Amino acid sequence: MIEVAGAAHPVVGALVVVAVLALGAMAVAVTESVVTAHVAGSPLGSAWSRPWRRAALVLARPQPVTERPDTLLWVLAPAAYVGMAALGLTVLPLGTVWAVADVRTGIVVLGSAEVLAMVAVFLHGWAPNSPLPLVAGYRFVAAGLSFLLLSIFVLIAAALPAESMSFGRIVASQEDGAWNVLRQPLGLPLFLVVALAVSLHGPLDVADAGELAGGTTAEVSGPARLAWGFARRAMLTTYAVATAVVFLAGPAGPLLPGWAWLAVKSLAVVVVLVWIGQRTARVPVERFVRVAWTVLLPLSFLHLAIAGVVTLA
Amino acid sequence: MAVTRPVPGRLARWAGAAPVPVHVAVGHGGDPVLAQLRADRRVEVVATPRHATVLVVAGHVPEAARTALHATHDQVRAPRATVVVGVEGTMVGIPHAVSVPRTGLVDGLVAVQHDLLAGDRDDPSIGPDDNPVAWQGVGPHGQGGEGMMGGVPWGRPMAMPPVEGRDGLALDRLALRLGPFLAGLPPLLVVDVGLQGDVVEEVAVEPVPADEPPGSMGTDGEDRPSVVITELVALAELLALVGLAGMAVRVARLATGPVTPGDVAGLRRRLDRPLGLRTATDGVGRLDLSGRAGDITARWRAWLDRAAAAAAGDRVPPTGTLDLDALAHELLGMELGAALLSLASLRPQLAAATALPAVAA
Numbered sequence: 001m002i003e004v005a006g007a008a009h010p011v012v013g014a015l016v017v018v019a020v021l022a023l024g025a026m027a028v029a030v031t032e033s034v035v036t037a038h039v040a041g042s043p044l045g046s047a048w049s050r051p052w053r054r055a056a057l058v059l060a061r062p063q064p065v066t067e068r069p070d071t072l073l074w075v076l077a078p079a080a081y082v083g084m085a086a087l088g089l090t091v092l093p094l095g096t097v098w099a100v101a102d103v104r105t106g107i108v109v110l111g112s113a114e115v116l117a118m119v120a121v122f123l124h125g126w127a128p129n130s131p132l133p134l135v136a137g138y139r140f141v142a143a144g145l146s147f148l149l150l151s152i153f154v155l156i157a158a159a160l161p162a163e164s165m166s167f168g169r170i171v172a173s174q175e176d177g178a179w180n181v182l183r184q185p186l187g188l189p190l191f192l193v194v195a196l197a198v199s200l201h202g203p204l205d206v207a208d209a210g211e212l213a214g215g216t217t218a219e220v221s222g223p224a225r226l227a228w229g230f231a232r233r234a235m236l237t238t239y240a241v242a243t244a245v246v247f248l249a250g251p252a253g254p255l256l257p258g259w260a261w262l263a264v265k266s267l268a269v270v271v272v273l274v275w276i277g278q279r280t281a282r283v284p285v286e287r288f289v290r291v292a293w294t295v296l297l298p299l300s301f302l303h304l305a306i307a308g309v310v311t312l313a
Numbered sequence: 314m315a316v317t318r319p320v321p322g323r324l325a326r327w328a329g330a331a332p333v334p335v336h337v338a339v340g341h342g343g344d345p346v347l348a349q350l351r352a353d354r355r356v357e358v359v360a361t362p363r364h365a366t367v368l369v370v371a372g373h374v375p376e377a378a379r380t381a382l383h384a385t386h387d388q389v390r391a392p393r394a395t396v397v398v399g400v401e402g403t404m405v406g407i408p409h410a411v412s413v414p415r416t417g418l419v420d421g422l423v424a425v426q427h428d429l430l431a432g433d434r435d436d437p438s439i440g441p442d443d444n445p446v447a448w449q450g451v452g453p454h455g456q457g458g459e460g461m462m463g464g465v466p467w468g469r470p471m472a473m474p475p476v477e478g479r480d481g482l483a484l485d486r487l488a489l490r491l492g493p494f495l496a497g498l499p500p501l502l503v504v505d506v507g508l509q510g511d512v513v514e515e516v517a518v519e520p521v522p523a524d525e526p527p528g529s530m531g532t533d534g535e536d537r538p539s540v541v542i543t544e545l546v547a548l549a550e551l552l553a554l555v556g557l558a559g560m561a562v563r564v565a566r567l568a569t570g571p572v573t574p575g576d577v578a579g580l581r582r583r584l585d586r587p588l589g590l591r592t593a594t595d596g597v598g599r600l601d602l603s604g605r606a607g608d609i610t611a612r613w614r615a616w617l618d619r620a621a622a623a624a625a626g627d628r629v630p631p632t633g634t635l636d637l638d639a640l641a642h643e644l645l646g647m648e649l650g651a652a653l654l655s656l657a658s659l660r661p662q663l664a665a666a667t668a669l670p671a672v673a674a
Binding site for chain 1: 320324325327328330331332334354357359360361363366390391430487495496508510511552554555556557558560561562563566588589590591592593594596597648649650653654657
């Protein structure tokens, strides 16, 4: 049985979190580039290096300027968003016997990070003092209320068989029994909805939408744009790792070390999420909210009820 | 001689190999240029001037849209450049623009980006960077007008509750002008909206008056774009708006070459799936205009039908134009994103409407 140890040294923990988010964001960027090139029918050869070139060009551009922006919040928004991705990552087991801080209330910490990420996205729309980013920020908050509830019910359902809210215990419970993807089949698709929505990706990217000229990013250029692009991909990384941990038993697996299994499973989740993003068009925000409340939320209740009955049986 | 500080060596080498991010200001007859840019991997068509290094003026921009074009020009952050296609910069009021022929367009853009990174080029602003209206210090509290909310900071009215709201909402209404060069909107269309939150509470749709016989200039003397190009460019722009960047490139590439009915059928198979483009368009933008009711899905399916017919060599009837007042009425109450997608889904008809000569007021 997997035993996940307690807190790591803060410096080691911080370094590991930064490294995982950086590597994850790079993996997401390359996956996006390769999948987009594949869908476009373009040669894949240069798709691997394209994200770095684009990042270099964005970095070489000047910082954004608008009339009377809220400069402090504009700088803080991407920092807060990355911070929430980092906070979520600290409670996830990154190796067979190791998490940065495997606290007993892990799923509460991840849920809190999700709520505060919503604030960061709203501020990114608010700060430039420009109409389309502002509308996009409001839109995201309206949609956010509906997907946050989903996330909570899915995570509670995963906590039931583990008899703990610690992600380490959730992994251990899957090692003892079946993986949650089999034991709780509704959970994975519901959690992927949350992952796409909270990280502003693919069909659920309501905040940075093309029809609003890039939404909250409409006024952003230069290093600030690079920071936001990194923040979104870091958030997707955290949710890919969380998906692998909650549904695919995270670091558990034969032969390879735990971190390697986790990396393989997380990367598979990233590929699935990015693939969905290039195949499925953005859901109109009204429909997203309606489907979330009338279909997905009742499904998550049902999911939780089934998980409870199965655990008691 | 350097006019700005060059980007340091290694960063410049990487950045120089990046696709050129361009914002395209589309005028009359600009669709073929737009398709060419979207199809080419050395270029990236972006959603806002803020993400661009180069502004490309494609097609003919009438006199009445010059001020807006110059504002768009100034929104590209310096160091920046402007490229006009097939005409001289003076014809759009941007004398420092680089004029490039259609055939050498992308090579020209790459060269311009290289100059920008080397610090050898930077376009000056056209408009003044100051308040369009004197408001600071005006009024009893220096707020720019009468009463608590009466100011017009930076020349714009403040968001105010509507006197008689459509939905009876006591939410401030934000007045906003979109276009004529907003990415993805039909070319040369100006949309004035009053927003409560993101709900369209008041709207007027108006084309920029044309000042030249349409199709006579701006595309290297070519004829007006063929049906295939018009419909496929509209589809590519719609795909880009709903986040399907890869498919947008694929469609644009199709639009730049000879198209067979088989190509269009293949495209239809890829797009017409419940979880494909239809996720964004089924049941959205349902309009009832001059007897042709339908949602956005119905409209892009019609584009594919027309493109297939044209590719097969059949005669395709002209698109016809729209009653813009009726259109504006239908947009009321929509979410802003849905309203903008609806306008994008009328691109061929609205392009035909904007190409009409101005009616003397």
